[in-house]
Amino acid sequence: MTAFTLDAYCDLIADLTGKGYRIADFHDADPKRQDLILRHDLDFSIRTALPMARIEADHGWKATYFVLARSPMYGIHTPDSSEALSQILGLGHEVGLHFDASNYANDRDALETAAGREAALLEDAIGKPVRTVSFHRPAESLLGYDAPLAGRVHAYQPRYFREMGYCSDSRGAWHHGTPQDHPAVAARTALQLLTHPIWWTSETPGxxxxxxxxxxxxxxxxxxxxxxxxxxxxxxxxxxxx
Ligand SMILES: [Zn+2]
Structure with a gap:
């Protein structure tokens, strides 16, 4: 298997665009088209995402970077995070809320309230609206949860998770097959591709x-x-x- 490096990431996306894929986002992707959503979840660090954000911008690719608003790993209001977030936005990418719903999975009202509160925290940090949410390590019951979350689209709505292909590099490998092997690619339909920049910018890939x-x-x-x-x-x- 190809090691996870930034060069390999560019080759992967270029291969998919070469097959006819158009880079899309959560607001304009159509499950029936060859639309490719580039999603990144930042579980450990905002700054380690910058090399990926820059290389995507060099290619003219726009991605959505999902950020935890309340995490022991990083703060969103620290000077370092503020600078990294403004660089990501300045490169033309979207910043969304990465939301840990583990405390609220069985209480939909609490889920809504907490998501709204965290989105407001992130909006305050980036100075612009947060339009998109992704769950961090979602419970089974939230996969395919079809309602919007605090008025925002989220990455596990059926439109993005069942009606289009979904492929993730979780835990640092393609545990469920590579993107190119995904049936959506053979069918020439849309794909949501989740990658975690920390795996692709490492000194010890793999x-x-x-x-x-x-x-x-x-x-x-x-x-x-x-x-x-x-x-x-x-x-x-x-x-x-x-
Ligand atoms: Zn996560």
């Missing part, structure tokens, strides 16, 4: 554990720097260790 360990090491270094910047005894300790 090794999810090493990729996440490297991510952790980088985050620890950032945290140490931030602590040193804000606390003199820690800064002196770091300086004397060098």
């Amino acid at each position: 090794d999810p554990v090493a990729t996440l360990d490297a991510f952790r090491t980088g985050r620890d270094r950032q945290l140490a720097q931030a602590i040193a910047d804000n606390c003199e005894p820690y800064r002196n300790r770091v300086d004397s260790a060098e």
Whole structure:
């Protein structure tokens, strides 16, 4: 299997556009056409998505980047996230809400309220409307959930999940077959392609554990720097260790 690298990603999308696919989004894709939705869920980091966002923009491809509004992995209001989000938007991509519904799966009112609240948080962070939602690690009961969510379309509505093909690189591999092998591609109908940029921008492609360990090491270094910047005894300790 081809390793997950940015070059391989470009080859994959170019192969699909070469077969007649048009890059679409959640608002204009038609399940019956050769429309290709490029979806990215940012589970660990916003910044690691930037190389992918840039390379897509270089090719004229527009994608939707889904961001967690409440996550232990990153904040959406930190200076680093704000800058990364404005770069993604500046490259012409859409930013949507990546929503962890695990606490609300059996309570539709609570689900609506929480999704609306998180969308408002993200709208405040990016300064523009959030029009699209994707569930983070959705419960079985939410796959094919047909109503919009807090007035917004979401990626597991039947239109995007059953009426069109759906292919994902979850856990760092094509566990359910490659996009090219998907029946929708043979049938020349629409495809929602979910990729997680962290797997495609790694120094150790194909090794999810090493990729996440490297991510952790980088985050620890950032945290140490931030602590040193804000606390003199820690800064002196770091300086004397060098
Ligand atoms: Zn996710």
